[in-house]
Amino acid sequence: MNKIRLIAVLFFATIIFNACTKQTQKTVVNKTNKEIETPISRKVKTLLKKMTLKDKVGEMTQLSLDMLCVGKPYSIKDPLTFDPVKIKKALLEYRVGSILNNAGHARPPKEWNKIISGIQEVAMQKETGIPVLYGIDAIHGGNYSVGATLYPQQIGLAATWNRSLVKELAAISAYETRACSLPWAFAPVLDVGRDRRWSRFWETFGEDTYLVSEMGRATFEGAQGDDVSDPEKVIACMKHFVGYSMPLTGKDRTSSWLPERQLREYFLPPFQAAVNAGAKTIMINSGDVNGIPGHVNSWLLKDVLRQELGFKGIAVTDWEDIHYLVSRHHVAENYKDAIAMSINAGIDMSMVPLDLDFPRLLKELVEEGKVPMARIDEAVTRILTVKYELGLFKEPTTTKHQYPDFGSKKFRQKALQAALESMTLLKNDKGLLPISKKSKILITGPTAHSLNAMNGSWTGTWQGVDPNWNTKGKLTVLEAMQQEFGKENIDYVPGVAIDTIINIKQAVKAAKSADVAVICIGEFPYVEKPGDIDDLTLPKAQLQLVKEMASTGTPIVLVLIEGRPRIIQEIEPLANSVLMAYLPANEGGIAIARTLSGTNNPSGRLPFTYPKYPNDLVAYDYRGTDKADRYFGHNAIQPQWAFGHGLSYTIVEYSDIAVESKNIAMNGAITVSVLVKNSGTVPITE
Numbered sequence: 001m002n003k004i005r006l007i008a009v010l011f012f013a014t015i016i017f018n019a020c021t022k023q024t025q026k027t028v029v030n031k032t033n034k035e036i037e038t039p040i041s042r043k044v045k046t047l048l049k050k051m052t053l054k055d056k057v058g059e060m061t062q063l064s065l066d067m068l069c070v071g072k073p074y075s076i077k078d079p080l081t082f083d084p085v086k087i088k089k090a091l092l093e094y095r096v097g098s099i100l101n102n103a104g105h106a107r108p109p110k111e112w113n114k115i116i117s118g119i120q121e122v123a124m125q126k127e128t129g130i131p132v133l134y135g136i137d138a139i140h141g142g143n144y145s146v147g148a149t150l151y152p153q154q155i156g157l158a159a160t161w162n163r164s165l166v167k168e169l170a171a172i173s174a175y176e177t178r179a180c181s182l183p184w185a186f187a188p189v190l191d192v193g194r195d196r197r198w199s200r201f202w203e204t205f206g207e208d209t210y211l212v213s214e215m216g217r218a219t220f221e222g223a224q225g226d227d228v229s230d231p232e233k234v235i236a237c238m239k240h241f242v243g244y245s246m247p248l249t250g251k252d253r254t255s256s257w258l259p260e261r262q263l264r265e266y267f268l269p270p271f272q273a274a275v276n277a278g279a280k281t282i283m284i285n286s287g288d289v290n291g292i293p294g295h296v297n298s299w300l301l302k303d304v305l306r307q308e309l310g311f312k313g314i315a316v317t318d319w320e321d322i323h324y325l326v327s328r329h330h331v332a333e334n335y336k337d338a339i340a341m342s343i344n345a346g347i348d349m350s351m352v353p354l355d356l357d358f359p360r361l362l363k364e365l366v367e368e369g370k371v372p373m374a375r376i377d378e379a380v381t382r383i384l385t386v387k388y389e390l391g392l393f394k395e396p397t398t399t400k401h402q403y404p405d406f407g408s409k410k411f412r413q414k415a416l417q418a419a420l421e422s423m424t425l426l427k428n429d430k431g432l433l434p435i436s437k438k439s440k441i442l443i444t445g446p447t448a449h450s451l452n453a454m455n456g457s458w459t460g461t462w463q464g465v466d467p468n469w470n471t472k473g474k475l476t477v478l479e480a481m482q483q484e485f486g487k488e489n490i491d492y493v494p495g496v497a498i499d500t501i502i503n504i505k506q507a508v509k510a511a512k513s514a515d516v517a518v519i520c521i522g523e524f525p526y527v528e529k530p531g532d533i534d535d536l537t538l539p540k541a542q543l544q545l546v547k548e549m550a551s552t553g554t555p556i557v558l559v560l561i562e563g564r565p566r567i568i569q570e571i572e573p574l575a576n577s578v579l580m581a582y583l584p585a586n587e588g589g590i591a592i593a594r595t596l597s598g599t600n601n602p603s604g605r606l607p608f609t610y611p612k613y614p615n616d617l618v619a620y621d622y623r624g625t626d627k628a629d630r631y632f633g634h635n636a637i638q639p640q641w642a643f644g645h646g647l648s649y650t651i652v653e654y655s656d657i658a659v660e661s662k663n664i665a666m667n668g669a670i671t672v673s674v675l676v677k678n679s680g681t682v683p684i685t686e
């Protein structure tokens with residue numbers, strides 16, 4: 001029996017965010033409020049003076065790797081081969097300063113180093129000698145590097161509530177990313193997950209602004225460290241500024257309507273926390289907020305981001321977003337106008353990424369006086385500063401360094417720890433779990449034997465659905481269950497695919513001779529537009545599987561492997577136990593099996609409100625009016641499971657809650673303490 005007094009210091013959060021958004025970033029300023037020169041700022045100034053307009057607009061251009069290779073974009077064949085004409089045209093003639101992406105799929109470190117060396121060798125032949133800044137989506141580890149350590153997606157990390165672990169994982173990701181000579185990671189997502197229908201909900205740290213801010217801060221600390229010229233660190237990127245995560249339609253890249261008060265209360269604080277932690281880059285929201293596309297919103301990009309939050313680094317567009325101002329948003333008549341609007345609004349770098357019109361047209365715009373030279377110099381100064389800070393001029397690749405821990409057992413253990421700590425036990429009637437080792441278990445359901453389902457998107461490929469890019473030797477739930485309980489105790493019948501029936505009858509037959517049925521339901525990988533859905537309810541085929549299994553009377557455990565909370569209220573009463581696994585990645589199979597056997601005592605807690613009904617998508621910090629209806633009875637606050645919910649295999653009692661004082665000063669702190677007692681027999685992390 002353990003008793004611990006937990007003491008929490010709560011900081012007073014002002015409802016009007018204004019008060020805490022004043023410049024807090026560590027910038028060196030003198031008494032006249034002018035920035036003091038540093039060795040890097042001197043170098044940048046000197047270099048800038050030598051640069052022509054063509055050099056400058058090239059620096060502001062980011063192209064996809066496809067644009068340097070033999071073959072057509074989106075269909076680059078292996079082995080990846082540079083096209084000598086294309087690479088020279090882009091890097092020398094157009095002086096393109098940044099490249100991104102993977103030309104189709106993940107690549108081994110050796111190949112990455114060869115690619116980056118090839119690019120830098122050409123790029124640095126320019127008169128200015130400026131190296132390329134390469135950016136990559138490293139979302140849950142080095143997911144585009146073959147053999148890298150893959151850990152749970154952000155929504156699962158949030159369920160651990162473990163900041164120091166998140167910091168360690170971000171450091172692992174940085175190590176393995178820089179080992180491939182890739183210095184810029186497009187992560188973390190700091191959008192607050194307020195809409196559970198959104199296809200990128202699982203990329204968030206959940207629905208609570210403070211949790212998102214803390215996890216985001218930890219990610220920046222782990223990824224960037226104190227010095228990004230360290231060959232084990234990268235620069236990270238705040239995504240996606242701002243208001244992207246609460247589209248009115250619930251669909252990706254559509255309009256958000258957010259009163260300024262909500263913007264400040266919910267969506268800006270994580271960005272402020274990351275700026276304070278030294279974030280060096282930011283990616284802009286592809287959608288629009290209050291009718292204004294993110295990429296032309298100068299109030300957000302200048303007044304809020306620069307003046308209020310104090311951000312000094314690079315603002316990069318999202319994929320093709322200046323083009324989208326014409327084709328999707330319809331706010332610019334043509335591409336050239338769109339470039340003028342976005343650069344004048346405060347964009348520093350355009351993720352073009354598939355043509356060379358951007359630098360050509362931007363140059364014309366400056367010559368025509370439509371974009372001021374000062375705006376160009378400001379953007380290029382930011383880009384060069386980051387390149388110097390990364391040490392790219394001295395070491396454009398990291399090939400001189402050794403990375404013995406890449407994909408190591410030590411790193412894998414951390415990914416496993418995260419997967420274990422994320423496991424969230426939502427229901428456990430009559431103590432069905434843990435399952436005794438002697439039980440006969442039927443495993444069924446569409447996510448039971450799929451590494452792709454557990455990893456989610458941004459794994460090997462963008463959508464993460466191609467099994468050819470899965471990490472070799474990693475265990476699915478089925479394989480890990482066979483290891484944990486013995487092959488002879490496990491029977492497997494898939495039953496259904498995500499939304500089609502395969503062989504439910506066979507599964508039902510097998511359930512009759514099993515002591516317990518473990519049904520792994522949920523989703524297959526998706527991200528961005530391909531992940532849009534019209535119904536948050538779990539697909540019908542899966543509901544049917546669970547209903548028919550329940551008719552056998554065999555006790556049921558549901559394992560949810562899903563990126564957003566699919567509604568299961570029809571089948572939840574049919575299950576004795578429900579385990580939420582989120583997207584636990586490569587070690588997820590082991591984490592699930594150990595949790596079902598009791599080797600792991602689950603300690604994850606929901607970082608969002610799990611809805612019960614499709615029309616009651618309310619977060620935990622609802623208004624009184626959302627709940628109270630004295631006359632007609634409807635109450636939108638009936639979640640399936642509440643924010644913060646999570647059971648374990650022991651009994652934890654809370655008592656003696658005490659608040660140190662009745663008063664709290666503006667921006668002050670207050671101590672709250674509570675007695676926590678483990679009255680059960682097994683240890684627990686609480």
Ligand code: BGC
Nearest residue numbers: 101137186239283318319528
């Ligand atoms: C996504 C970003 C991503 C970028 C680069 C975009 O489509 O919205 O999150 O970083 O592509 O791959």
